Amino acid sequence: MEIKLLVATCINSKLFEKRVLEVVEAKGIYADIEKIDYLPDAIKYGVIYTPALVVNGKVVSSGKVLSTEEISRLIH
Numbered sequence: 001m002e003i004k005l006l007v008a009t010c011i012n013s014k015l016f017e018k019r020v021l022e023v024v025e026a027k028g029i030y031a032d033i034e035k036i037d038y039l040p041d042a043i044k045y046g047v048i049y050t051p052a053l054v055v056n057g058k059v060v061s062s063g064k065v066l067s068t069e070e071i072s073r074l075i076h
Contacts, residue, residue, distance in 0.1 A: 004054035006042040016051035
C-alpha cells in the first residue's frame with residue numbers, strides 16, 4: 001500500500017500525521033508512507049487544502065484533520 005501525507009508545518013498537520021501512523025501501526029499494515037510538505041508537489045494531486053491523505057494514488061481526504069476512526073475506514 002502506498003500512503004502519501006500532504007501536510008503543512010502547522011500543528012493540525014502534525015496531529016494528522018501522528019494519527020495516520022498510529023492507524024497503520026495498529027492495523028499492522030505494511031505501507032510505503034511518504035510525507036509531502038512542499039506545496040507545489042501537493043498541488044500536483046489537485047489538493048489545495050492540507051492536511052490531505054492519498055492512498056494508492058487517490059486523494060481520499062483533504063482539508064480536514066481526520067479522527068483515527070475516520071482514517072481507519074479510509075486505509076484498508
